[in-house]
Amino acid sequence: MAAEKLVPIRNTNQRQLIFEYLEHTLTHPTAEQIFQNMRQELPRISFGTVYRNLDILEKQGLISTVIYSKEHVRYQVGSMNHSHFVCSNCDKVKNVVIDDLTDLNNQVSRRHKVMVQKYNLIFYGQCANCQKM
Amino acid sequence: MAAEKLVPIRNTNQRQLIFEYLEHTLTHPTAEQIFQNMRQELPRISFGTVYRNLDILEKQGLISTVIYSKEHVRYQVGSMNHSHFVCSNCDKVKNVVIDDLTDLNNQVSRRHKVMVQKYNLIFYGQCANCQKM
DNA sequence: AATTTAAATAGGAATTATTCTTAATTGTAT
DNA sequence: ATACAATTAAGAATAATTCCTATTTAAATT
Structure with a gap:
């Protein structure tokens, strides 16, 4: 550093x-x-x-x-306090609200003896529009 | 598609x-x-x-x-069934085990009316080695 | 085992996203 | 108003990835 x-x-x-x-x-x-x-x-x-x-x-x-x-x-x-959904078909990005994951960082920090500063969670799949086609 | x-x-x-x-x-x-x-x-x-x-x-x-x-x-x-930790300092990547997140996909699918096929969760921070320095 | 045919390869050119270089410009402290 | 260092525009350089094409090769067929 x-x-x-x-x-x-x-x-x-x-x-x-x-x-x-x-x-x-x-x-x-x-x-x-x-x-x-x-x-x-x-x-x-x-x-x-x-x-x-x-x-x-x-x-x-x-x-x-x-x-x-x-x-x-x-x-x-x-x-990056929220997560994203990316449509694999049309590439659109949506903000996604998910249940509390705030203690995930601590969980990982403790178990792996690292200092987690942030996380990045991305979901991939088909959006509503692209499913219809 | x-x-x-x-x-x-x-x-x-x-x-x-x-x-x-x-x-x-x-x-x-x-x-x-x-x-x-x-x-x-x-x-x-x-x-x-x-x-x-x-x-x-x-x-x-x-x-x-x-x-x-x-x-x-x-x-x-x-x-991609497990997650990763990436050290922002030395760039090393570690596999990370976290509590069950298997129902996250369903949670997001339901709430946002999309079809989630996979997710990708990455933690960033300082690894044990780089914290010492 | 030899022949055939389309898939895959090597090699290198092309493309794309990003970073770098430098002379000119500009924000801010005096 | 002046000085100076930070920032900019412009374009060159770099790096990762994709594309192109003639040649090679896996595997199906004879």
Whole structure:
């Protein structure tokens, strides 16, 4: 665990807008989708800026990354306190409410002598729409 | 859900050896690691062959894919009936035993009117070794 | 055992997502 | 207003994965 150099974080318009977009969207966009959306307001924004700011926002705990398939990483506001369902057919992502799993982290920490900081639970299957077809 | 053309699957030495390697390793190798290992026995094997056979083995239900970070997809024998712990510091992956979660799929299926086929639960944190440092 | 045929392979090119590099820009402290 | 370091845009570089094609090979048929 290398000690990180402490560097002041400046407020930039780009990061502010990325966060606001994530805050207001109901979907779980990919970096590509975020980039395309930002281009409407900031036509000169680059992918590097999107990725860098997503990393910063995640380190600040304001957003979190959901890794739900080989191809697509998705982003959302807040930390990972809920789970996701991903339709294997149409790729849609749904937030999912499940019974309390808060003591799972402790259970795993105790049994395996590790320090669990978070978990990520993803369900895969067919959504209501795709089942009909 | 497009109907898939039924195509005979032939037994090849390459696929057999990839499966045997996964069967006997205790780690959760990446495609790269599998490729390097296969090269010892099959010096002419290509990445395409590794990826194609991993896909086939997964479709046959003989192995499964664990997506545990943006950078690294990992493979293991069997289906995903257990969970994983990933150390955020050293990247090591551990199999984790947790209390019965078998009715989680049903719980989610019922509440969200979807058909859950599998779930993937990953814990992130610091392993015993990395905590000491 | 030889022949046939489509599936699988090797090899390498192409694609895609992400990270890196650098000169120019900009937020903020003075 | 000025200075300075953090951030940006732009595009090159990298890495993982997929795709393409001529050749090879498993296995069914003769």
